[in-house]
Amino acid sequence: SLLEMRGFSSKDFARFHPGGSLGKQLYMRVSDLTALNEKPMVSPDANVKEVIVEISEKMLGVTAVIEDDKIIGIITDGDLRRMLVSVDNMNGVTARDIMTKDPKLIDNDAMAVKAMELMDQHGITQVLAQENGKYMGVVHIHNLTKE
């Protein structure tokens, strides 16, 4: 077939077909995906070192910042990198100092494809999920693309 001539295996094609792997995530809720992941979080008063440990341990490249049971911010690997430009000495720097306020959120019962739309629109790879204002976890772009 033409596809085979262009270097496609049927496995490649299956990934993108509606009946294939990406198509399957269409039918999922965000909650089906957050349930697969760890739930990284720190308090706004956490030291940068604690932030780094939390992001590294939970393996999602991100942590939520939680105060009084509410999501007040997010810190990504990109935010840590940008901190390094402006901060000479990390002692005394807290999560509050480097977090992004009002992060992109999604309802835990939204369809997964909505999380992908948010990621594409904003050039981000993680979205925080909430339910009645409570932090429910993280959707990572790999949750949406992986077989």
Added chain:
Amino acid sequence: SLLEMRGFSSKDFARFHPGGSLGKQLYMRVSDLTALNEKPMVSPDANVKEVIVEISEKMLGVTAVIEDDKIIGIITDGDLRRMLVSVDNMNGVTARDIMTKDPKLIDNDAMAVKAMELMDQHGITQVLAQENGKYMGVVHIHNLTKE
């Protein structure tokens, strides 16, 4: 329809349909995507501060490490974060000290879907493209998912 009942708009569906946006990238070569991006690179002797500037300016969350026109390593935002755990003073730390050797590479004329497979297999969001051993640029996961 059932899909509409589950919260799908026809726009959502178009994203995942073979004739839709993700389907379109199937027909592209890696070279079509690397051409859209900046080409971050540093020498192995670059200071960490220069690495951070290069990653930030080129906006892909990553830089290649190039020596004698060859790709010898990669540094991601995740690698910078991990460096922060072990390094107390960044003065004197070079790209060579923190890079990952033998990064995941792809041929610039491979099909784009192959880049997605590499990303999913290894939990990475960027792949470096080469042509006859020469560094040709970066494919970012957003190049594969964005409309």
